[in-house]
Amino acid sequence: MKKYHFFLVFLASVLAITLSTIEVLAQNTSKPLFIDKPNTLITNSKQLTFVGSRSGEGYFSADGKKMVYQSEREEGNPFYQIFLLDLASGKSSRISTGKGMTTCAWLHPNGKKAMWSSTHLDPKIAEKVKAEYTERAQPVKKRYSWNYDDQYDIFESDLSGKNIKRLTKELGYDAEGSYSPDGKWIAFASNRSFYTDELTAEEKKIAEQDPSYMMEIYIMKSDGSQVKRLTHARGYDGGPFFSADGKKITWRRFTPDGNRAEIYTMNVDGSEQQSVTRLNAMSWAPFYHPSGEYIIFGSSILGYANFELFIVDANGQGIPIRVTFADGFDGLPTFTPDGKKISWTHRNEKGESQIYLADWDHEQALKLVIENRPLNKSALHLSPEISADDTKQIVDYLASEELKGRMTGSEEERLYTDQIVNLFKQWGLVPVFGNSFIQSFEFTSSVIATxxxxxxxxxxxxxxxxxxxxxxxxxxxxxxxxxxxxxxxxxxxxxxxxxxxxxxxxxxxxxxxxxxxxxxxxxxxxxxxxxxxxxxxxxxxxxxxxxxxxxxxxxxxxxxxxxxxxxxxxxxxxxxxxxxxxxxxxxxxxxxxxxxxxxxxxxxxxxxxxxxxxxxxxxxxxxxxxxxxxGLQQQRSTGRNIVGKILPAVKSKKTPKSVIIGAHGDHLGQGTGIDSSLATATDKSDIHYGADDNASGVSGILELAHYYSLDAQKKQLKKPVYFAVWSGEEIGVLGSAHFTKSWKKQTGRDFNQDFEASLNMDMIGRLRDKLQVQGTGSAKEWAGLSEEVALVTGVPLTLTSDPYLPTDAMSFYLAEIPSISFTTGSHEEYHTPRDTAQTINHSGLVRVIDVVRVFTSKLAHFNSQIVNYAHVSGNSGSGGGGSRNFRIYLGTIPDYSQEGVKGVKISGASKDSPAEKAGLKAGDVIIEFNNINIENLYDYVYALQSAKPDLAVTMGVVRQGKKLELNITPVLKE
The missing domain is CATH 3.50.30.30 (Glucose Oxidase; domain 1)
Structure with a gap:
């Protein structure tokens, strides 16, 4: 709900969070939470509405001459109705039916019709009106709460309230709609998933007490067809508005406990969801300025008795800037289409909320936003040549105190990915999806206790x-x-x-x-x-x-x-x-x-x-x-992949397949948000710098991207070369898996139709006597190429054929392209705070990068396909990737991107393995092994220990919703 009244509910329920709390937060951080300096962004303000005790949510027509808003102003009706205000004459006329509860209106860009949400078709309207009046007559008033009535639907009508058409018919609260600038789409919020999703007992209990818990953002055609859900996070997602160019949506997302909300943006297809505020308060009701440069919103950061307006860069660059300075509630801001005026809702000392209008100084606002943005140039000064000076700069930066271990989804991840994006732009790389080098993905990042x-x-x-x-x-x-x-x-x-x-x-x-x-x-x-x-x-x-x-x-x-x-x-x-x-x-x-x-x-x-x-x-x-x-609730965060490509200088008549080079940039943060830290008890909460794992690999990506961006190198390329820095590797190769799995959705083609090979760099900064090249069995040609590269570079190579690797290379092999990974091996500092920049062998690192360069050139300097995918059997000694520590080998390949699956989902079976012989297939979920129930990977580990080699056992799997029982004969690990 975009409503001011949600604020009232929230205020009553969380008054424990006070201004003093905010002051403590500010004292405990090295940077201010927002800019709090006087300005004259808003001038010449005047009150627009006077009738009734409540008016709000005023939205302008495309020509800026009218405003549609909601108001409680008619005798005999205690609920909001929708009104149209002529800004020239000052006259208001009702659009809605005058019956039921009504909210969230918007004017179509053609200026001929309006959209609004209403319960006027509810057969129990009369009872609800009577109950509301009875309640208001009580001497002791109950706390106000917004009614998420499940009879709310979205309607359209002409501007006189005639020719009403119902656009949504699902059970649940459908509201908070807005038209896209071209009028073809509607973004809205709904809790309809409460009535259709399979919920846990705890989730169902929460949703029954607070229906907003199930609110999600949807998009549909303006005639109500082609409904698509855009968000999938527990907690209130609501109040979606389009950017003026129609490419983005901004909205606010509450934490599952309802105590905090941040402002988010995403593409209109739901991709690239990211927060643009990090105030740890209730930030609410965002709205794009028509310029697209910044977003205005309201926040409780100064305390709930003084809700104020702020602006923030539309991409989240920099901290918010305070806009209003009056006591009381200021919220629900909107701009006129020309961006020169602002409207918002203010609550006065009587507790009445009314709509105000004022002049807006865009030039001053833009100046403040730009001044507050981080410097657009990279902190790295790199040469086009591959050099130890460059790799040292990169590793020192990524493994610095400032980046705090680069945890997936962290603010530090945003910082270093922005730096790399700036470098990609400087070097002329081309974004892969649309105009952004960032590909975001959601993941379960934490839990909270209820x-x-x-x-x-x-x-x-x-x-x-x-x-x-x-x-x-x-x-x-x-x-x-x-x-x-x-x-x-x-x-x-x-x-x-x-x-x-x-x-x-x-x-x-x-x-x-x-x-x-x-x-x-x-x-x-x-x-x-x-x-x-x-x-x-x-x-x-x-x-x-x-x-x-x-x-x-x-x-x-x-x-x-x-x-x-x-x-x-x-x-x-x-x-x-x-x-x-x-x-x-x-x-x-x-x-x-x-x-x-x-x-x-x-x-x-x-x-x-x-x-x-x-x-x-x-x-x-x-x-x-x-x-x-x-009681536990999941919270979801957003990880950020960086992907760019370099195209050959001369375009081929026939589009060749591409080569992709990748390395993960994430690490373990301070070791407290993930259980894979190998630090001692005394240093486990220290920064895990991740110099070798995997700042070294990222240095390889940047050096190679810079090298191949040179005109001389582009002229030699015959195939596109992609460069990627993945997120989420440390918590399950999530970023690379998202990239490969979303490819067909983005392009309409299978991944292996567009890519020939993948090269991965993971921990390449400790070269000693040999460089390991893993996964060479993914294509028979890798062995011959390795022989050539070893001779050319003089770097001794050791090859392992098993392509089922617990690193990002696995994602690409599962997408059925040849995939190899380079590593200098593990060490005592692995996954501890002792993996620091000082431990990197930079001369050796340069030699490793040169090996990858030669491999890349041997693939990309020829029009013909050099390597061909091979489905090979997993090495029993390595357990097929997922079972490398077990004495018993089955050959199942876990799906590393699975979340919330009861059982162990597999993405395939190694060739000629016991699993393949037993008939296991990609997508199967193992739920039982040797009479032991399997609910997660740890159950599976335990169950394998109970089996004996060469003795058949039963395995229960779920395939396409049906339970099957298979016979499988484990073999002994070699």
Missing amino acids: ENNSIEFKGRLEANLKRGEDYQVISYSRSGDFNAAPVVFAGYGIKAPATDKLTAFDSYKNLDVKDKWVILLDHLPIGSNKELNQHLLIYSRPQHKVTVAKNQQAAGVIFVTDVGLKNLKFEGSISENTLPVIKISTKAFNRLLSASDAKVKNYSQLEQSFSTGKLTEGFSLSSQYISAKI
Whole structure:
């Protein structure tokens, strides 16, 4: 809803967020949140509406001579109706029917018709009018709340209110519509998905209490046909408006808990969704200036008693600039089509809201916006030649304190991607999609805890725990209410099979945990046996421990740790889990031990005894029970790929396939938003600089893009060469997968119709004796080319054929093009804060980039196709990419981009593998293996350990909605 009244609801519900909070936020950041200096952007203001207690949402006609608005001004009707104001005569006339609830009007660009939302077809109108008057007559007024009546539909009529046509008919609140500048499209908001989507119990509960939770942005033809959903994020997405050129839409997106909102923009097809504000407040009702240079909006950043207007660069460059300076509410701003006047809604001291009109100084506004933009030139000064000086500049910049580890979707990602875009522009690269080098994609980036969270000890010890102090929910926990259940301590919670040298390790030996909470020590025992420590490492991940506990039929899992209790940490993309999972403090655990019959009453002593092996068997905490309420909501963010291309100087008669060179730019941030950090406990929250992983690879992309942008090099090219910096690699190769999977939607052609080969650079900054070229089995020609390149460059190469790699190269091989990846190998600093710029071997890095250059030239300097895709069998020793740590090999290829799938979705099976022989196909979802239920990848890991080589087992899969049972015979890892 674009409405001012949403603000009233919000104000009443979140007054705990005060101006003092904002001041603290400002004090704790190195940069101001917004520019708060007096200006004269608005002058000569006057009040336009006077009749009734509420008027708002005034939108101008295309010629600027009329305004359509909503107002409560008629006797006998307590609800808004739509009116048309002639700005020359000052006369208003009603357009809507005068019945029901009405809102959100817009005038068609042809000046002959209007669009508005209404419930006038609701058969219960009379009852609702009576109920509203009865409520208003009460001496004690209830808090105002906007009614998301499911009878709201969008209508059009002529300007006299005749010839009414219904445009939407779906059950749900359809409103907040606006026409595109050419009048062919309507953008609107709706919660219709509440009635059609499959929701979790928690989501359904939230949506029933707050219907705005399911609001999403849609677009449709102006006659109501061709409806398309544009957003898919939980929380209120609403108030969409087109830019003056019709290419963009701006809207506001609330967090799932409804406490904050930011201003977003996207293309009209829903692509490239990005926030342009980062105020961590309620930013609301955005509107493009006709110039397209900036967006005006309202925000609560100064406190909810003083809602003010701000402008911000339309691309989010720079921070917002304050526009209004009066007390009270100022919101719902709009501009006249010529951009010279502004209209907005102001609430006076009586609590009445009315529409105001004023002159707008665009030149002053544009000057302020431009002055506030970051410098448009790159901080990097690179030469056209591939040099160590260049690579050092690039790595030093990307692995700097300023970029804070380049987490996917972070503000720092926006900063460095903007820098690279500027370089691509300077060098004359061509955008791939439209006019933008940025390809954005949505991903699950975090979870938030709802109010429905509590832990209670019952029995011998009665206590209510405090979240953030005594306990914390773990992000992959199941949500719901969990009745009191008995409690068992199970040591480290590890089950590891025996090896030739080591006996089996079983924390659950002689322990019954069925339908009981299992309390576990974190990490793994650290004894003197280094071989045992290494063996237990892969079985000690928390997710794996949860999988083991689930297969022991535990009711829930509790980890004991004092790390990460204050804030809920996101562990990566979420797969469905059936167990509640929490962590409790050592202090809370000591209280449980003290009340129990356990021989050891202290956590430290217990942990030391289990770590050294003095104690190995768990025990029951008799007469002790724990109940829990857990509520989690997903939050989604936007990642940013950068893709540009260089075209041959001479255009071929026949369009050749292209070559694409890529490297991921994202890393682990400060190690706290993802669970793959290998840092120690003391430095885990430090910046993970990611110099080798993968600032080194990005330096290769920039050096090669600059090199091939030279006229002399373009003249030698016979094929287009694409250069890409991917996002989301560290959380599942999400960016490159999005690029390949969205190609057909964008172009209408299969990916392998347009691309011949992919070259990937991932961790190329530690060259020692040899450079690894991975995935050469993806085309038989790679071996011969590698032989030539090694001779030309003098760099020793080592080749591995397996194309199923846990890096971006996998995305392209799955898209059925030959794909190889270059790496100088892993090291002790991998995924730790110690992977710094100082550790890079720049002379070696230049040699690696030169290898990739020669490969590229051998592909792109010829009209003919040099390499041809080969579907090869995976290497049993590598487990087909997804199973490289397992003793058992199946040859399934996981779909690394899957989210929210119950089971393990696969993108294919290696040639001649057990999986292919069993009949597994791309798109299958594995839900059972060897009589073990599979809900996520960790279940799958656990289940594989239960199988024996050369002994057939059953596998349950879901294929196109139908469950199938297949027989599969695992083989032993070589």
